[in-house]
Amino acid sequence: MRLAMGVLVVVSAVHLAAQLMGSSPLADASQLVLMPALAGVLWAGTSPPRSSLVRLTLLALGLSWLGDSGPRFAPESMSFLVMVGFFLGAQIIYAIAFWPYRQQSLLVRPLLLAPYPAAGASIVVLCAPEAGVLLPAIIVYAAALTTMAALATGLGPMAGIGGAVFVVSDALIALDAFDVMTLPVQGFWVMSTYLLAQLLLVLAVREAARDTRAALPG
Numbered sequence: 187m188r189l190a191m192g193v194l195v196v197v198s199a200v201h202l203a204a205q206l207m208g209s210s211p212l213a214d215a216s217q218l219v220l221m222p223a224l225a226g227v228l229w230a231g232t233s234p235p236r237s238s239l240v241r242l243t244l245l246a247l248g249l250s251w252l253g254d255s256g257p258r259f260a261p262e263s264m265s266f267l268v269m270v271g272f273f274l275g276a277q278i279i280y281a282i283a284f285w286p287y288r289q290q291s292l293l294v295r296p297l298l299l300a301p302y303p304a305a306g307a308s309i310v311v312l313c314a315p316e317a318g319v320l321l322p323a324i325i326v327y328a329a330a331l332t333t334m335a336a337l338a339t340g341l342g343p344m345a346g347i348g349g350a351v352f353v354v355s356d357a358l359i360a361l362d363a364f365d366v367m368t369l370p371v372q373g374f375w376v377m378s379t380y381l382l383a384q385l386l387l388v389l390a391v392r393e394a395a396r397d398t399r400a401a402l403p404g
Contacts, residue, residue, distance in 0.1 A: 221251035242283035287340030348386030
């Protein structure tokens with residue numbers, strides 16, 4: 187577990203430093219290692235037989251890796267849709283993984299749940315003027331993203347924060363892609379929030395898996 191976490195820390199530090207320095211080759215190369223390293227943290231932190239929660243989370247990380255890597259091999263006109271498609275798959279798989287915990291999530295607390303659909307609607311409204319034919323894809327993705335984030339709260343505060351930060355990260359991508367807002371060193375902020383979100387979700391899944399295992403008889 188320590189080795190896997192050490193690899194993740196080093197690769198993440200290299201990648202974020204590359205984003206700050208504007209070194210695209212190093213940033214691109216290190217990005218390909220991020221999700222496999224994070225999957226290694228989850229794999230090393232759990233033991234067989236691994237639960238469906240862990241297996242689905244590994245699948246979501248795999249789809250996230252495809253979202254990170256796939257666009258660079260697609261035609262430029264299709265790269266954004268390729269990224270959105272793979273990450274939509276990741277959000278759906280995360281939502282399926284978290285669904286058994288829905289009774290502990292904000293889905294049963296409508297007042298506390300309200301910021302999630304509001305955030306999704308805000309992303310859609312802000313991006314709509316420049317979205318054109320991509321507007322339906324944005325609506326579907328925003329709905330899936332905020333549903334995942336709301337369901338993540340069922341695993342506890344750590345996953346809840348991870349889901350919320352994921353919304354922030356993807357919102358930054360959308361606002362930049364549709365000429366609403368671009369931050370200085372945009373890539374650093376996108377990737378730092380993305381990594382934090384994924385790490386918090388993985389750590390929460392690891393803890394939930396341990397708690398489930400500890401509750402088993404004998």
